[in-house]
Amino acid sequence: MTPYPTLEAEPDDKNLVILQSLICLLREKDILSRADIEDLCATVQARAADHAHDPLPCAAKSAQAAASDIAQIGAYVGHRYGGKHRRTN
Secondary structure, eight states, X not given: OXXXXXXXXXXXXXXXHHHHHXXXXXXXXXXSOHHHHHHHHHHHHHHHHTGGGOSSOOOHXXXXXXXHXXXXXXXXXXXXXXXXXXXXX
């Protein structure tokens, strides 16, 4: 019986392609709004900025890369599908 592969063994590109496709699909079906995606971007950026207090531990370098990737995804989805931005109070 082979053990489950670890995340470190998998290429990051496969995970990113899946994430991008899933976010686009959820946006197309109006399950995610543009505001939801902006909230997701803010959450990922906050985790990357305050790595010491992150409740879900990950490597600091990976958190920074994730923040950059999700910002690009958010910009693409916002441009392609539009929608209302989240409200800022």
